[in-house]
Amino acid sequence: MHGANDFARQMDYRKGRYALQLPALQVEGLGYKALLRDSLHAHSLTLESPQLRVVMDKRVPHDSTRQKSLPHNRLSDLGRSVRINKILLRRADIQYAELYAGQEELGTVDFKDLNADIHTVGNDADLSPITLELECSFYGEAPLYLSAQFPINDPGAPFRYNARLEQFPLPRANAILAEAAGFRFKSGMVDELTLNAVANAQQVEGEMRFFYKDLDIQYLDSDSKLVKKILNGVVEGLAFPQENLAGGKHRLGKIHADRDDSRSVFHYLWRSALSGIKSTILLNLVLPEALKHTKVEPEEDGLRH
Structure with a gap:
């Protein structure tokens, strides 16, 4: 344009x-x-x-x-x-x-x-x-x-949404992701990403199954609160596990975001997805309570393919 x-x-x-x-x-x-x-x-x-x-x-x-x-x-x-x-x-x-x-x-x-x-x-x-x-x-x-x-019939009632993304190279999304996330993907491949969420006009909650491999991330702002928490608490290389595979014990991410009612619904959906991605790839040590992931075995997850 x-x-x-x-x-x-x-x-x-x-x-x-x-x-x-x-x-x-x-x-x-x-x-x-x-x-x-x-x-x-x-x-x-x-x-x-x-x-x-x-x-x-x-x-x-x-x-x-x-x-x-x-x-x-x-x-x-x-x-x-x-x-x-x-x-x-x-x-x-x-x-x-x-x-x-x-x-x-x-x-x-x-x-x-x-x-x-x-x-x-x-x-x-x-x-x-x-x-x-x-x-x-x-x-x-x-x-x-x-x-x-x-x-x-009830405008105050929650709405629900589910999404699935398959086989996507993560660096492809850097141009739109980096500004909001504070980091960029140097490498990484999505095997499958699914999210299930319930939202209303104030807040969204849900869970994300984000299976990936070969992940490598670069921080964009070394002065950010996120980077300082990581560097103060853990070795940077351990902060983003390189893989999360469905076939073994894996991290089940949480979705949690507050709505900014001065922004569009697309911004709301994007924030919910980004919260689930962060919940999955970051260590619980640096995550707020609402985004701390759980580690589950495949049979515990009830995953359906």
């Missing part, structure tokens, strides 16, 4: 820049009478080959006073009736990018060839929860699966 600097200069606070291309939109069973009542009812919406690009300029100050609702809560607060049996995305291409101070290269995360089925999209109190089933190619290299359930 071009003109990022011009766009940033027009903003008083940090705001994403969006570019959407939608070659085809198919609507079935549209309720014309509902449209006259300023409502939207339809049997299905199908988006064919959409392309979405989002750039977030981290050089622009973040405004923590601007609160953002979770998507299903925003739907409930629309003030008009929405009832769509299913929304289908087919062969979508989504890229999220961040621009950092002192860096010319964008940190990006790519979701290629994305297909998603979203059922029971609406805000009527008698509707079942919204369900999402998604699969894509993460960075165009690794299978990624996500499922989620969002309650509609």
